[in-house]
Amino acid sequence: xxxxxxxxxxxxxxxxxxxxxxxxxxxxxxxxxxxxxxxxxxxxxxxxxxxxxxxxxxxxxxxxxxxxxxxxxxxxxxxxxxxxxxxxxxxxxxxxxxxxxxxxxxxxxxxxxxxxxxxxxxxxxxxxxxxxxxxxxxxxxxxxxxxxxxxxxxxxxxxxxxxxxxxxxxxxxxxxxxxxxxxxxxxxxxxxxxxxxxxxxxxxxxxxxxxxxxxxxxxxxxxxxxxxxxxxxxxxxxxxxxxxxxxxxxxxxxxxxxxxxxxxxxxxxxxxxxxxxxxxxxxxxxxxxxxxxxxxxxxxxxxxxxxxxxxxxxxxxxxxxxxxxxxxxxxx
Amino acid sequence: xxxxxxxxxxxxxxxxxxxxxxxxxxxxxxxxxxxxxxxxxxxxxxxxxxxxxxxxxxxxxxxxxxxxxxxxxxxxxxxxxxxxxxxxxxxxxxxxxxxxxxxxxxxxxxxxxxxxxxxxxxxxxxxxxxxxxxxxxxxxxxxxxxxxxxxxxxxxxxxxxxxxxxxxx
Numbered sequence: 001x002x003x004x005x006x007x008x009x010x011x012x013x014x015x016x017x018x019x020x021x022x023x024x025x026x027x028x029x030x031x032x033x034x035x036x037x038x039x040x041x042x043x044x045x046x047x048x049x050x051x052x053x054x055x056x057x058x059x060x061x062x063x064x065x066x067x068x069x070x071x072x073x074x075x076x077x078x079x080x081x082x083x084x085x086x087x088x089x090x091x092x093x094x095x096x097x098x099x100x101x102x103x104x105x106x107x108x109x110x111x112x113x114x115x116x117x118x119x120x121x122x123x124x125x126x127x128x129x130x131x132x133x134x135x136x137x138x139x140x141x142x143x144x145x146x147x148x149x150x151x152x153x154x155x156x157x158x159x160x161x162x163x164x165x166x167x168x169x170x171x172x173x174x175x176x177x178x179x180x181x182x183x184x185x186x187x188x189x190x191x192x193x194x195x196x197x198x199x200x201x202x203x204x205x206x207x208x209x210x211x212x213x214x215x216x217x218x219x220x221x222x223x224x225x226x227x228x229x230x231x232x233x234x235x236x237x238x239x240x241x242x243x244x245x246x247x248x249x250x251x252x253x254x255x256x257x258x259x260x261x262x263x264x265x266x267x268x269x270x271x272x273x274x275x276x277x278x279x280x281x282x283x284x285x286x287x288x289x290x291x292x293x294x295x296x297x298x299x300x301x302x303x304x305x306x307x308x309x310x311x312x313x314x315x316x317x318x319x320x321x322x323x324x325x326x327x328x329x330x331x332x
Numbered sequence: 333x334x335x336x337x338x339x340x341x342x343x344x345x346x347x348x349x350x351x352x353x354x355x356x357x358x359x360x361x362x363x364x365x366x367x368x369x370x371x372x373x374x375x376x377x378x379x380x381x382x383x384x385x386x387x388x389x390x391x392x393x394x395x396x397x398x399x400x401x402x403x404x405x406x407x408x409x410x411x412x413x414x415x416x417x418x419x420x421x422x423x424x425x426x427x428x429x430x431x432x433x434x435x436x437x438x439x440x441x442x443x444x445x446x447x448x449x450x451x452x453x454x455x456x457x458x459x460x461x462x463x464x465x466x467x468x469x470x471x472x473x474x475x476x477x478x479x480x481x482x483x484x485x486x487x488x489x490x491x492x493x494x495x496x497x498x499x500x501x
Contacts, residue, residue: 109387
């Protein structure tokens with residue numbers, strides 16, 4: 001009976017989590033268009049509903065009813081499956097991300113490694129879609145993306161080693177609890193180098209500007225998903241935004257103290273402790289999502305060789321220096 | 333339904349799909365499809381570790397094989413631009429030898445594994461802390477030797493890749 005109950009309750013939890021995530025993604029696209037619009041002195045979507053608030057719903061309905069075109073010379077089996085590979089990779093990471101104290105689907109001991117490993121699976125969706133489309137643009141985009149993701153995964157992993165050293169655990173809930181033991185309550189301050197490396201590689205890992213070379217519109221039309229249309233196109237879109245949310249949650253948990261707030265703030269303003277932890281967590285995640293949009297609105301795209309040089313010659317050495325400093329401080 | 337029954341259902345699913353997937357990897361003529369089946373195969377192997385409560389090994393399986401080795405495989409396949417595999421005599425000449433090697437291998441495996449018993453589930457204690465402590469105390473020498481071997485492989489790869497053609501030297 002116990003096992004059946006466990007399976008049932010996990011399914012329910014997953015369904016609730018999934019629904020909330022999809023709503024977040026839908027409104028992240030709306031927020032992105034609004035934020036970019038206001039940065040460029042435009043208004044953004046304004047037609048559907050007051051201030052265009054129903055725009056994401058209209059977009060989803062449009063994408064659902066569009067024709068699903070498959071190119072004549074494509075490898076149909078892999079072409080159809082590739083978006084689901086991307087999407088399942090992006091969705092599975094959320095299984096271990098704690099939203100509040102004990103609000104997590106699966107609290108495994110190697111949560112951080114799990115997120116890094118599963119997030120790496122997203123590369124396969126990109127590779128397979130680019131190869132199966134049988135198109136030069138898509139193929140070039142997927143090759144670029146593979147090289148970029150492999151290079152920046154190294155920097156991403158190394159930037160989190162400092163956090164693991166300080167928390168002495170791979171468990172994401174444990175990492176948050178450990179941060180609360182310090183008076184400043186965040187690993188952001190001692191791990192500022194690690195945070196910098198993490199943010200830059202997070203942008204590259206999710207293929208967002210200024211590192212969106214796999215889908216550089218001016219050179220590659222749209223990169224690896226140029227041949228997709230309708231619902232399969234929207235699955236890639238969904239996977240990209242889910243990856244953004246995953247990386248933002250990881251940044252919030254590992255560097256900004258997750259659902260907790262700095263103990264010094266609670267001591268000075270005692271009324272802050274009545275605000276539930278999930279609110280703090282979401283605020284921290286939204287800040288990082290806003291950071292994605294903000295950087296998109298302000299920075300130009302890097303050249304491909306510059307991208308590789310930043311990854312291998314600046315970020316990885318910086319991350320290694322950070323590890324050495326952290327372990328030295330740990331011993332002393 | 334008892335927990336044991338559910339576990340058995342899952343185990344049967346995993347073993348059946350593992351054997352079918354491994355057949356699909358070798359049988360499909362398109363090499364990228366082979367890689368696709370290999371991806372699903374490796375993920376199933378990772379899930380098998382969970383039956384032994386070895387979370388760490390599962391994650392390492394995913395990171396090393398799925399995230400590292402297979403991506404490089406596919407990268408190499410794409411750069412080399414391989415078309416469908418040909419059934420040329422040159423490639424299937426040694427087919428019988430391959431089958432015989434496989435049979436001998438499995439007989440050997442059976443002979444060695446026939447006698448093994450469940451030895452107190454040592455993988456359950458395979459937490460990251462225990463791994464680290466063992467790796468840097470009891471298994472320090474093999475660990476260091478392995479890292480030197482990896483370094484040699486790295487330097488060797490660089491030396492081969494850096495070798496310029498004769499006219500450019």
